[in-house]
Amino acid sequence: MNIEGVPFSRLNGWRFDPDTGNLCHESGKFFSIVGIDVYKNQGGIARWRQPIINQPEVGYLGIICKEFDGILYFLLQAKIEPGNVNCVQLSPTLQATRSNYTCVHGGKRPAYLDYFKDARQEQILLDQLQSEQGARFFRKRNRNIIIRVDDDIDVGEDFRWLTLGQIKQLMLRDNTVNMDTRTVLSGLRFQSEQGLISEESPSDVGNALFASERCMEGEMSIDGILHGVSELKSRYELIVDKIPLKDVPDWSVSECEIARDDRKFFRVLGVNVTIANREVSSWCQPIVQPMQEGLCVLFAQKRNGILHFLMQAKVECGNFDVVEFAPTIQCLTGDFRKVSNPPPFVRQFVDGSIKGRVLFDTKQSEEGGRFYHEQNRNVIILLDEALNIDVPENYLWLTLGQIKEFLRFNNYLNIQVRSLVAELQYA
Amino acid sequence: MNIEGVPFSRLNGWRFDPDTGNLCHESGKFFSIVGIDVYKNQGGIARWRQPIINQPEVGYLGIICKEFDGILYFLLQAKIEPGNVNCVQLSPTLQATRSNYTCVHGGKRPAYLDYFKDARQEQILLDQLQSEQGARFFRKRNRNIIIRVDDDIDVGEDFRWLTLGQIKQLMLRDNTVNMDTRTVLSGLRFQSEQGLISEESPSDVGNALFASERCMEGEMSIDGILHGVSELKSRYELIVDKIPLKDVPDWSVSECEIARDDRKFFRVLGVNVTIANREVSSWCQPIVQPMQEGLCVLFAQKRNGILHFLMQAKVECGNFDVVEFAPTIQCLTGDFRKVSNPPPFVRQFVDGSIKGRVLFDTKQSEEGGRFYHEQNRNVIILLDEALNIDVPENYLWLTLGQIKEFLRFNNYLNIQVRSLVAELQYA
Numbered sequence: 001m002n003i004e005g006v007p008f009s010r011l012n013g014w015r016f017d018p019d020t021g022n023l024c025h026e027s028g029k030f031f032s033i034v035g036i037d038v039y040k041n042q043g044g045i046a047r048w049r050q051p052i053i054n055q056p057e058v059g060y061l062g063i064i065c066k067e068f069d070g071i072l073y074f075l076l077q078a079k080i081e082p083g084n085v086n087c088v089q090l091s092p093t094l095q096a097t098r099s100n101y102t103c104v105h106g107g108k109r110p111a112y113l114d115y116f117k118d119a120r121q122e123q124i125l126l127d128q129l130q131s132e133q134g135a136r137f138f139r140k141r142n143r144n145i146i147i148r149v150d151d152d153i154d155v156g157e158d159f160r161w162l163t164l165g166q167i168k169q170l171m172l173r174d175n176t177v178n179m180d181t182r183t184v185l186s187g188l189r190f191q192s193e194q195g196l197i198s199e200e201s202p203s204d205v206g207n208a209l210f211a212s213e214r215c216m217e218g219e220m221s222i223d224g225i226l227h228g229v230s231e232l233k234s235r236y237e238l239i240v241d242k243i244p245l246k247d248v249p250d251w252s253v254s255e256c257e258i259a260r261d262d263r264k265f266f267r268v269l270g271v272n273v274t275i276a277n278r279e280v281s282s283w284c285q286p287i288v289q290p291m292q293e294g295l296c297v298l299f300a301q302k303r304n305g306i307l308h309f310l311m312q313a314k315v316e317c318g319n320f321d322v323v324e325f326a327p328t329i330q331c332l333t334g335d336f337r338k339v340s341n342p343p344p345f346v347r348q349f350v351d352g353s354i355k356g357r358v359l360f361d362t363k364q365s366e367e368g369g370r371f372y373h374e375q376n377r378n379v380i381i382l383l384d385e386a387l388n389i390d391v392p393e394n395y396l397w398l399t400l401g402q403i404k405e406f407l408r409f410n411n412y413l414n415i416q417v418r419s420l421v422a423e424l425q426y427a
Numbered sequence: 428m429n430i431e432g433v434p435f436s437r438l439n440g441w442r443f444d445p446d447t448g449n450l451c452h453e454s455g456k457f458f459s460i461v462g463i464d465v466y467k468n469q470g471g472i473a474r475w476r477q478p479i480i481n482q483p484e485v486g487y488l489g490i491i492c493k494e495f496d497g498i499l500y501f502l503l504q505a506k507i508e509p510g511n512v513n514c515v516q517l518s519p520t521l522q523a524t525r526s527n528y529t530c531v532h533g534g535k536r537p538a539y540l541d542y543f544k545d546a547r548q549e550q551i552l553l554d555q556l557q558s559e560q561g562a563r564f565f566r567k568r569n570r571n572i573i574i575r576v577d578d579d580i581d582v583g584e585d586f587r588w589l590t591l592g593q594i595k596q597l598m599l600r601d602n603t604v605n606m607d608t609r610t611v612l613s614g615l616r617f618q619s620e621q622g623l624i625s626e627e628s629p630s631d632v633g634n635a636l637f638a639s640e641r642c643m644e645g646e647m648s649i650d651g652i653l654h655g656v657s658e659l660k661s662r663y664e665l666i667v668d669k670i671p672l673k674d675v676p677d678w679s680v681s682e683c684e685i686a687r688d689d690r691k692f693f694r695v696l697g698v699n700v701t702i703a704n705r706e707v708s709s710w711c712q713p714i715v716q717p718m719q720e721g722l723c724v725l726f727a728q729k730r731n732g733i734l735h736f737l738m739q740a741k742v743e744c745g746n747f748d749v750v751e752f753a754p755t756i757q758c759l760t761g762d763f764r765k766v767s768n769p770p771p772f773v774r775q776f777v778d779g780s781i782k783g784r785v786l787f788d789t790k791q792s793e794e795g796g797r798f799y800h801e802q803n804r805n806v807i808i809l810l811d812e813a814l815n816i817d818v819p820e821n822y823l824w825l826t827l828g829q830i831k832e833f834l835r836f837n838n839y840l841n842i843q844v845r846s847l848v849a850e851l852q853y854a
Binding site: 056057058060098121124126127128129143145220222223224226227230231233234237239241242320321408409410411 | 483484485487525548551553554555556570572647649650651653654657658660661664666668669747748835836837838
């Protein structure tokens with residue numbers, strides 16, 4: 001793979017719309033960089049304008065699985081994406097925007113697409129519409145789908161069959177399993193009719209996870225959580241209007257970037273990409289680079305003998321429905337070390353005063369097709385049972401069973417927390 | 428009540444924004460009439476511009492209930508609304524937009540508001556965010572909430588305690604129970620821990636409804652329906668952008684109305700309202716008048732011994748999430764008698780070739796606070812068991828239990844079908 005920064009004037013196929021200043025593909029498809037005008041009232045009234053990725057298409061994130069000798073294997077692809085810090089990561093069997101799979105680019109049809117298009121009801125393990133990054137995408141969603149296939153399948157050169165245990169072990173390494181694979185796997189239920197069998201004996205934590213997944217009534221009932229969500233979605237206002245990029249103040253478009261004058265948050269670059277194993281082998285595109293590394297932390301704790309997870313109901317400007325559950329700590333858009341008034345639990349996490357056992361601590365990448373070298377620290381901490389922490393009103397303790405139920409019904413959990421759920425280790 | 432049409436120039440408190448041409452309240456609150464630019468691909472690609480009501484607020488539609496002698500009673504208000512065909516209809520205990528209950532109008536605080544704001548978890552029977560009319564409102568939702576109160580309550584002059592049986596009987600009369608009451612009651616589960624007791628012995632249909640509500644696995648499983656919904660939400664595209672009202676072609680703003688030159692669909696009028704029992708007793712507002720009476724029909728049928736209902740997955744331009752389940756037949760925006768190519772089942776319904784037993788057939792009003800003299804025919808037909816009808820791919824048979832499960836998780840059923848669900852008669 002070769003990635004080369006290019007000025008926007010040489011970004012083939014892309015242009016700034018003369019009326020709006022939006023950065024668009026000449027086909028009108030793929031995605032564009034537009035402006036939004038945001039009003040929100042969570043944590044005090046705030047209003048601002050910013051650029052955002054607009055991609056009003058539902059793409060496929062699909063994984064094919066198949067049983068060999070009584071064990072389910074998942075077909076993943078070693079895929080190169082222009083923004084990857086390490087060139088190759090393990091991606092779903094099929095990862096294609098609508099513009100890709102309808103071949104707007106005039107290239108090859110994505111491999112394995114027809115398995116998903118032709119799947120029969122009984123082959124579907126899950127099929128969910130889930131959100132993407134709410135601070136970067138305007139109401140973007142993808143179709144997270146897993147299908148089970150019994151027939152023999154040709155395994156392409158870059159593809160491999162992996163067990164869930166292997167994939168979870170690979171997540172223990174930095175930037176190895178890509179974001180799309182993580183979000184798709186997060187929705188799997190381990191103890192349902194889906195009949196997933198782990199080939200390894202579960203650890204104590206694994207057994208506690210199984211028990212938590214069976215538990216649909218935790219500290220709160222499902223109806224109680226729904227009541228809490230309705231209350232927060234009514235109280236918090238989020239009004240977002242698309243506006244021309246040229247009407248966004250504090251951001252400047254120069255020859256090579258769209259960026260804030262104070263260098264905060266992120267910037268948009270143009271890159272020329274040359275990759276061997278893709279539908280088209282060379283193209284130009286805009287890509288978003290964050291200005292800092294982020295932090296996502298999920299607190300777990302046994303409460304009344306059952307493992308619960310502390311979810312934060314968070315308003316993000318690109319959210320489809322005002323509020324989604326986010327990790328206990330989610331600091332992505334600003335530098336949490338530098339702000340004078342950090343969000344709840346950040347200070348205690350950074351100074352080590354939150355006592356517990358670290359179950360997971362790695363760097364994980366955001367989608368390399370849109371984000372340049374974006375990696376965020378993902379941490380799961382099992383708090384000591386004796387620890388009694390006060391939580392703000394928009395924080396709720398959910399069991400794993402409740403989390404999986406809300407995943408079924410779409411758009412309740414944001415992509416950062418879905419990623420952490422996928423990273424839970426059973427072995 | 429006195430309702431008087433007034434030209435926009437005398438619509439006190441309202442003005443056309445000089446930049447956009449939008450019709451707005453001077454406070455910037457309540458609602459406004461704006462333009463939208465719509466692209467959708469269901470039933471062929473279509474693109475159009477139209478005016479729509481923009482009200483980016485979640486209001487309360489709340490009912491208080493209380494047990495007397497082992498029977499639950501619901502507190503309804505005989506409420507006057509400017510658009511009501513018959514002045515007074517039975518409305519929820521609390522029916523208030525955010526602008527109302529935060530007293531933007533400088534009037535009285537809505538009665539009973541604090542019961543809902545202070546309700547404890549164990550008092551909540553249901554709490555759902557549900558959509559309003561998708562062809563008229565831009566992504567409008569209200570909070571549908573029922574709370575149970577044990578304390579004595581002052582019953583205001585216009586308020587009465589009614590049993591569910593009484594309310595359902597009143598629905599058998601035209602335009603008696605308003606839309607807001609119908610949508611709130613549609614979500615009630617009759618056989619859950621909510622412990623609703625009917626004071627009347629159920630009919631055969633009533634017993635079949637109870638059985639259908641207990642049935643969570645019908646012709647399709649919940650996961651199968653979710654798969655179907657994901658498939659349709661991915662296939663159907665709906666892109667709606669707010670635009671200035673002045674940029675909407677084919678619609679003209681005259682002294683007294685916003686209307687299409689061909690008089691189709693609806694028009695927007697200005698009215699001066701004087702009412703005794705409201706927070707403020709006199710005000711001006713815009714109101715929407717449809718150009719024809721509509722038709723909503725829900726097909727029911729026993730399939731494998733269990734009552735199912737035929738839902739249509741429908742794209743409407745103001746939908747929050749592309750597709751919602753609508754009644755089997757929903758003809759509201761155009762005159763179904765006059766179109767050359769009517770939607771599925773309309774011709775068979777009109778010519779009487781659909782054989783079955785009519786369970787319900789009345790005229791029901793849309794919300795009188797926004798719609799002027801809008802009433803639509805609501806019909807429920809129990810198809811003969813022997814009848815085998817072919818259904819298009821976006822039509823699904825759901826049990827009542829499945830319907831109530833999708834109601835819990837918000838925004839799966841549109842307001843027209845919720846109204847029909849509320850109208851199901853058990854006695």
